[in-house]
Amino acid sequence: MQAFFQYNWMIRDQWYAWCETVPEEELLRQRTGGMGSILKNLFHIVDVEWSWIRLLEGKTEFQEDFDQFNSLEKVKALDVELRPEVKAYVEAWNSEMDSLPLVLPQEDGEVEILAAGEVMRHVIAHQIHHIGQLSVWSRELGKKPISPNLIGNALIKPQQQK
Numbered sequence: 001m002q003a004f005f006q007y008n009w010m011i012r013d014q015w016y017a018w019c020e021t022v023p024e025e026e027l028l029r030q031r032t033g034g035m036g037s038i039l040k041n042l043f044h045i046v047d048v049e050w051s052w053i054r055l056l057e058g059k060t061e062f063q064e065d066f067d068q069f070n071s072l073e074k075v076k077a078l079d080v081e082l083r084p085e086v087k088a089y090v091e092a093w094n095s096e097m098d099s100l101p102l103v104l105p106q107e108d109g110e111v112e113i114l115a116a117g118e119v120m121r122h123v124i125a126h127q128i129h130h131i132g133q134l135s136v137w138s139r140e141l142g143k144k145p146i147s148p149n150l151i152g153n154a155l156i157k158p159q160q161q162k
Contacts, residue, residue, distance in 0.1 A: 003155040004124045005090045009083065010153060012045065012127065014146045015134055016079075019072050026141060027072060034133035040066055041134055043075050045127045050082040052123050053089050056102055056116055093120065 019027055019038065027038045035044045043066050051062040062082075069075050098117030105111050128148070135145035 001093050001120055001124075002090055005086075006155050007150055007153065008049075008124060008127045009087075010155075011131060011146060011148065012042070012079070015042065015131065016072065016076050018138070018143070018146055022141065022143070024071065028070065031137055031140075033136065034130055038134060038137055039070065039072060039075055041130045043069050043078070045130050046075065046079045046082060048126050049086055049123050052119050053086045055104070056100075056119060057089060 019042070022038070029038075030036055031038070035041045047062050047064065054061050064078070069078050095117075098115060098120075100116040102114045102116055102119055103111050104114065131146075131148065135148070138145035
C-alpha cells in the first residue's frame with residue numbers, strides 16, 4: 001500500500017514540475033473530460049486523497065473550493081500542507097486495517113459501511129485515473145506527458161541475492 005502512495009506522490013510532483021513549463025492560462029483552460037482543467041484535476045486529486053484519509057481517521061472531510069486554489073503555486077502549497085497528515089496515516093497502515101469499517105452517514109439517514117482497505121485502494125486508483133487525463137491533455141498541447149511507469153523507481157527494494 002505504501003509503495004503505491006509513494007508512487008502517486010512522486011508522479012504528482014513530476015506533474016507539478018511539468019506544469020511549470022506550461023502557461024497558466026493553459027493550466028486553467030476548460031477542457032473536455034476529467035475535472036475540466038489541468039489545475040482542477042490536480043486540486044481534485046489532493047482534495048479526494050486528504051478527504052478520504054480524514055474520514056478514515058474519524059475526522060471531518062475536506063471542504064475547500066477550487067476558486068481558492070486556482071494557481072499552480074496554491075495547489076502545490078495545499079499539497080505540501082496536507083500531505084504530511086496523509087503520509088503519517090499511510091505509513092502507519094498495515095494489512096490488519098484492511099477490514100476496518102468506515103461508517104458513512106447518508107443524506108437519507110441510512111449509513112454506508114465501507115472497508116478501509118477498499119477506500120485506500122480507491123484513493124490510489126483515483127489519482128491514477130485523473131493522471132491519465134493529464135496525459136491526454138499533455139499530448140493535445142504537443143507536450144510529452146510524465147511517464148506513469150512504476151518499474152525502475154526503486155519504490156520496492158528486491159531482496160538481496162544469497
